[in-house]
Every structure is written in structure tokens, then in C-alpha cells.
Amino acid sequence: MAEVLDLVLRLVLILAVFLVLPLIVGQTEHKVMAHMQSRLGPMYAGGFHGWAQLIADGVKFMQKEDVVPAAADRRIFSIAPAVALVPYLVVLAVIPIGPGLVGTDLNVGLFFVLAVMGVGVLGSIMAGWSSGNKFSVLGGMRSAAQLVSYELPLVLAASSVAMAAGTLSLPGIVEAWEWWWLPWQAIGLAVFFIAGLAELRRPPFDMPIAESEIIMGPMTEYTGIRFALFLLAEYAGIVVLSALTTVLFLGGWQGPLLPGPVWTLIKVFALAFVVIWVRVSYPRLREDQLQKLAWLGLVPLALLQLAITGVVKVALA
């Protein structure tokens, strides 16, 4: 009985994190972007600085008509938002927020995370193809083009951490982490974070979405709740990428004075802020520029990081 209760409690906590943190990041993005652009952003919903804006948006989306275009591939069109969203929830199962505070400690945790996160992109490609819309097809193609560029640097940078820690378990990696890993794994950190931004299709890598040229790409034909779920997937993705970077490169719950989970949250929100900051600061790249950046920039850098990690690790042993 105690085991079942323990399992239920973990599930409830993970679901709460999954539903609340993306909203906080989304609201932060509204306000931070607004102030960086000398605007106020949402000010009315909920009274205090428009804190309830995204809740109001959710209530609105819930009541919207569900339009599936006549030209669309109906079944694929309907389930694409789920394919984009659910992987990010599943990934949260293995991300630790404190000592012992983890959904489940898989011994292949890192591998599991990379495999499951990749599935989310399929949602975008499915949506793009099934919409039967030229903009959406272009967006889906661009998603695919992006996938083949960033995935390799992402995997290589992550495996460098696995080498350093000697384990694939995420809590194991945090336990093995020392402060001097920061300079040692700095290149890996940069490569992982940039490739992660490309995976999330966040600016400056938002060519698949590109609202000013292909009108939200794969999401052109989506309305109401399905569109809202795509947006939730985007912000859940920011949370997952920030949490993963925190766990792999920034020492997760480790830090002085404050309790572990607080440190994890501070680091996650700091990285989420950087994600928003980058969006405001950089113009969109072209798809071929990303591929060039990935294959001639990020992959060689990730290989260099692997070499540094290997040499230092053997020299210390």
C-alpha cells in the first residue's frame, strides 16, 4: 500500500510540475519580452500585472471551435498535438530535483531522455504533413531539416557528461558533479544548450514556425485546444531543456546554504530566462545556416569536448 501511495504522490507531483512550470515560464516570457521591448505586456487579467493572463487564455482556448480543414489527414492531424506534448511529460519522470527526489532513477536515464525528447519533434512533422497546407508542409520539412542538424551535437555533448560521471543515471551524474566541471565541460554546455534551443524550435532557430513568413508553419491550420496544446508543448520543452542542462552541466541540486530543490528551481529559471533573452536578442537564422552551424561548428566542438573529457578523466584516474 505504501508503495502505491508513494507512486501516486510522485505522479501527482510530476503532473503538477508539468502543468504549472510551463505557465510560469510563459508568463515570465510575456513580461520579460515586454519590458525588454519597452512595453508593459499583459496588465489586466487577474489584477496584479496580468498574472492570470495565461489562465484566461486557457479558458478561452477551451471554448473555441475545433476546425479540422477538409483537406487535412484527419486522424494524424488530431493526434499530432499529443505526440508533441506527451514526451516532455514522460521525460520529467527521470529528472531529479533534489537528493532522492526523482520520479524514478533509471540506470539508462540520459539515454532515455535523449530518445524520448526526440519523439516530440515528430509531432511537428506530423502536423506539418497532415494539415494539407503548403505553409505547413514547408514548416514540417524545416522541422525535419532541423532534426538532422542538432540531434548529433546534442547526443555528443550529453555523452561527454556521461564519460565524466561514469554513469548514465541522472541522479548519479548530479552526485558525481564537482564545481570544476564548469570549466571542464564548458564547451559541452554551450553546444548542448544551443542544440537544445534548435530542438525546441525557439528563436533564433524558429524557422519551422516563422510566423512572419510561413505563418506558424505546422500550426497554421490548428485552432482552439489543439493549438493551445502545441503552445504548452513549447513551454514544457523550455522547462525540460533548462532542467536537463541544469542536471547535466550545472550540478542540479548542488549549491551552498539553500536546500537542493530550491537550487534546482533557481538554475532552471535562470536558464529559462536565457532562453527568453536569446529570443529577444537574435534574428532568425536560415535553415541552411543552422545546418552549417551544426555540422561545421557544433559537431567539431562537441568532438573536441569529448577529447578534453577523455584526456582529463584518464589523467586524473
Add this chain to the structure above:
Amino acid sequence: MSSYVLVVALLAIGVAVFTGAILINRLLRPTNLTADKLTTYECGVDPVGADWAQSQIRYYVFTYLYVIFAVDAVFLFPWATVFAQPGYGMATLVEMFVFLAVIALGIVYAWRKRVLAWT
């Protein structure tokens, strides 16, 4: 195996959240579909030509490269967890540089063959 129970339960919860949202939406939404609403969106004018437009995929060689390198990279993970354990050390390090050299050579070859250009 029991550590995967939570993963499976979470997957089920994710599917339930999605279906639940769609069901609540079904109860709350109006349904008033017209032919115009069901038309493919093309900036307000009538759609031109067929729905699935043809386009030239210029990056398919990247896809081959990606598949080859990704399969290589997967083998890094089991190796990464044991390479610094007692009794391995120097030999595994040399192996790693052989591995890196193979990948680097592949990228340089692709680059010199001008595969890594869009046009």
C-alpha cells in the same frame, strides 16, 4: 523493471490529459462548420493548386550523414560509462581518439565534397 512502472503510468497520464482536454473542449465548444472555415488557409485567397505542394528536398544527404553518425554516437554511451574504470585507462583513450578521427574524417570528407552546402 519496477522502475519503469512510473514511466508507463506517466505515459498513460499524458494520454489522459490530452483526451481529457479534448473531451472538455467538446462539451464547451460551439460547432458551426461552414465550407469557408474548412478551406485550406492561404492568406485569405482561394487555395492555389493541390494541397500537398511539391518541393525539392535539398538536405537529404544530411539525413544519410545524420543516420550514420547517430548510430556511431549511440555506441559511445555504453563505452562512456566504463572507459575510466580500473584496468581500462590508456587503451580506451586511444580507442576514443580512433573513434573521433573516424567521425572527423567523415565530416571533412563530406565538407570537401560540398555535401554540406544547401545549394
